[in-house]
Amino acid sequence: MAYGTQADRALRPLAAAWAAMLVAAMLAAAALQGIDERYRVRAEQASSAHAGTPTGDARDLGGRRFEWILTGITTLGLLGVGAALYRRAARRIRRELVRLESEIQTRTQTEHALRRSESRFRDIAESVPDWIWEVDTEGRYTYCSARAQEVVGYAPDELAGRTFYDLILPENVDRARAAFEKCVSERRPVKDLVNWRRRKDGGTVRLLTNGVPLLGKSGEAVGFRGVDRDVTDRRRAEDALRRSEEKFRLMYEESPLGLVLSDVHGGYLEANPAYLRIIGYTAEDLSRLTFWDITPPEYHGREYDNQLILRYTGRYGPYEKEYIRKDGSRVPVLLNGALIESPEGPRVWSIVEDITRRKRAESELARVQRAEADLRSRIQQHLLIGRTPERLPGAAAAALSVPSEQLDGDFYDVCPLQPDCFDVIVGDVMGKGATAALVSAATKNALLRTLTQLIATSTCGSETERREPILPDPARVVQDTHREVTPQLIEVERFVTLMYARFRFAPHPVVTYVNAGHARPLHLRRSTGVCTFLEGGNVPLGFTEHERYEQRHAPFEPGDLFLFYSDGVTEARNPSGVFFGEDRLRAYVEANHWRTPRGMLEELRREVARFIGGEGFLDDLTCVAIETDGPQRPRTVELAAAYPEMAHVREFANQLCDDAHTDGRTRDRVILALHECASNVIRHGYNGRADGAFTLEGRVQPNRIAVQLTHRGVAYAPAAARTPALDSTREGGFGLYIIDQTTDEVWYAPGRNGEQTVSLVWRLEPDEHREALRTDEAASRTKR
Amino acid sequence: MKLRVEQSGNVTVIHVESNHLDAGNTTQFRNAMSEAIAGRQAVLIDLTDVQFVDSSGLGALLSCLRQISADGGRLRLCGISRTVRSLFELVRMHRVFEIHGSREEALAAFASERNDDEGAAPPPEEAP
Incomplete structure (x- = not known):
């Protein structure tokens, strides 16, 4: 329109x-x-x-x-x-x-x-990931989509006028030409032809080709139009999948770990050869079993727990158990597992490792560690610490050495030198391990050698004049030792803290000491019940070659106690990182003033363990306690191991209680405990033999009564006095319980020369203590 | 070990004439007691002279108690010293034994018990 x-x-x-x-x-x-x-x-x-x-x-x-x-x-x-x-x-x-x-x-x-x-x-054509093309009957490209660039690296313009033969691998060109010409002549489409082409960058690409003939007016083929798809990645993915499957199959078949699929009730569904090897059953056997059949009964409870864990977390393990093999033997295994969902319902894949070798290795390791600990202990015992005699001239001694988990450099020794004199040496080498231990041993050796040489020198030439050699001063001993060891210590970059103390009782009781940077010893005065520290101002050995060591004096009274210790005590830390510290140590000693040296140290060990929350001491716990004798002389009696002698035991107990001016409850306890103890020696120590004997040595200190019973019978050392049935059902078994209940400390220990000792201690009540002190003072005034 | 056995009514009073009862004399004590308490229904052990008892002596006393109880009888103790009592208390035996301060007190307890029994049940055909 x-x-x-x-x-x-x-x-x-x-x-x-x-x-x-x-x-x-x-x-x-x-x-x-x-x-x-x-x-x-x-x-x-x-x-x-x-x-x-x-x-x-x-x-x-x-x-x-x-x-x-x-x-x-x-x-x-x-x-x-x-x-x-x-x-x-x-x-x-x-x-x-x-x-x-x-x-x-x-x-x-x-x-x-x-x-x-x-x-x-x-x-x-431009958006599909495939390369679309048209070629004439000569194979010459008349159209190429832009994807050609990505597939073969050529831009469409570059391919215009070239034939696809130019891209075919040379060895395949003839075959490709024949095939193409046949397609042209027969006007046949090309379907899913997989072929390799050369890329412009020299690489190869795997293509999936599809094409249809283009027909002219008279029906003749005038070319081909088609699509090339890059299937290199797909092939790679297929190859990767195949390789992966192969890998997993190999893993499953050849794995040294047992792999097993089971239902949630423990019924076996699949197991690899390794699993079968572990349990010793065949695959056929397995089809009739559940894992309950091969799990020892003691693990059933744990298995129920695992099932709960599995249900709520989807996993279980790792945990160790044992399997009962087909031959009845047991094999230790480590299990891990996971719950998986499958169309057939929930399944459990478990990985099972045979840990027989590991267990053996662990056991071997434990053996080696035990041997190592033993060696460590022997080094410590023989090289670093001396055997502390319980009795010293004018004093009782005790030592505590709790080795840490490593070899440490703590050392100590107590050397009785003269009837009224002994030396105490306590030292610590900075650092841990074998070097520290060796340095420690060398230093201790040098100290003792120096002491011996100095004593020998002082004795020479004056032997006719003096019976007792003149002892070298502690300062001289330390100075000479310092001169000898410090150059070496500087060389190995170690230093040694040292406390060298000499106790003398005549003409006045005094401790002469040199403190070379060591922890300050405690001095507990019985008269006041108060502790003080022994101060000292020298640097450790190995700091400087020019140090001049000086000695100090600390007078003491009969009955006073000295505590020497290493920093392992004061530097023990609780889980919050708080140190045990000097103040806590002093408070402990004051609160336990009545204890014997041995009781003091044993209870200290428990106190420190309680403080740090266990026995895993990071550093050696080394202590030496020296208690000088009180003003009263010890009371001793030797008795035949026979029941008629029991009256003498009771008499001895009564005398001690008289010495201590104690009566009432304490007296009953002393008599009863001593009586039971002597009865035990006769009954158990000598088993009724008539030729036995035992000695009682009693000491009254201002704050306690202590008795040591020594015998040569069979040792009996109950770990703990068990409480007997406290009703009428049993007529015996009360002895040890009575001893435990009627003493404040009791020790069973081997003594010298095959003797056995039982030490019994009773703490005197404060009023008894004061009374005893008053009487002692009055007695000493009378003597004067 | 010497025991002095007396009869006070139906009560057998056994006086232990030793100042201690311990491992040294318990065997004798057991033997002598075994004879003295055989078939007795009411036994009073007087420990006035005993100043010390140890765990063995305690065991011997327990043995007596069990023997008398097995025969349906009753054992009482009297005259125990402070020291002995402290041992009994230590091992809780003061709850197991019936302990009286004096012989009279113990005999009165036996008499009172006998009266109670007679009130409660017909008299026995034979006097013990």
């Missing part, structure tokens, strides 16, 4: 022109008529002027009117014919225009559709 309208519009000027020409023609005719009329009037006027008759003009005027009408009619006729012709022509033109318009519209629509189709094709 638009085109028709336009045609009308185009015809309108033509029609207007036509009409205008007609009007112009008419106007021209009229004008010519008018002009002619005017010329005729003028001529008539001129002729009349000359002749003057009007008759002939009127006749001409009528003829002219006729001509004019004729002309008009003719014109009108022409106009009519023209109009008819115009209409006809216009109709024809209009029809032609409508046809043209329709044709143009169809063509435009086709072109639009084509353009859309092309665009779609192009979009698809």
